[in-house]
Amino acid sequence: MFKYFETTADIGVEAVGKSLEEAFKEGARGLYNIMVDVDKIEKNGKIEFEVSGDDLESLLYNFLNELLYYTDVENMVFGDFDIDIKKDNKGGYKLKCVAYGEEIDKKKHNVKEEVKAITYHKMEVKKNNNGWIVRYIVDL
DSSP states (O other): OEEEEEOSSSEEEEEEESSHHHHHHHHHHHHHHHHSOGGGOOOSEEEEEEEEESSHHHHHHHHHHHHHHHHHHHOEEEEEEEEEEEEOTTSOEEEEEEEEEEEOOHHHHTOOOOOOEEEEEEEEEEEETTEEEEEEEEEO
16 A cells, blocks of 8 residues: 655655565555556566665665666556565665566556656655555655
């Protein structure tokens, strides 16, 4: 599940999941729902990638930026994600992702906003009694 929170001139995303991977997945769905109607994205294509981060916030930042890269370069949007997060031997984290989606179709996907960038401002990844929460702000 994801929801949005108010910020000045930008939009914030808060996503929750029972696992860290589920929270990242919902965070990515929240990102794409800013751009298009995420529920209309079909699994007609996929991309696979790996990113790393020194901490969970940098991992989230790198993950979301990698997705934006594929949207910008490949003209694709994604609605489902298989994510695996592991600690590396240096104290950081590695994330492997398979993202499922398709080329943007302006009529089908109901194009909304253009996301210019992910910001570190107020970004957090934290565990609570119910699972994990990720929060971040995008620059529109």
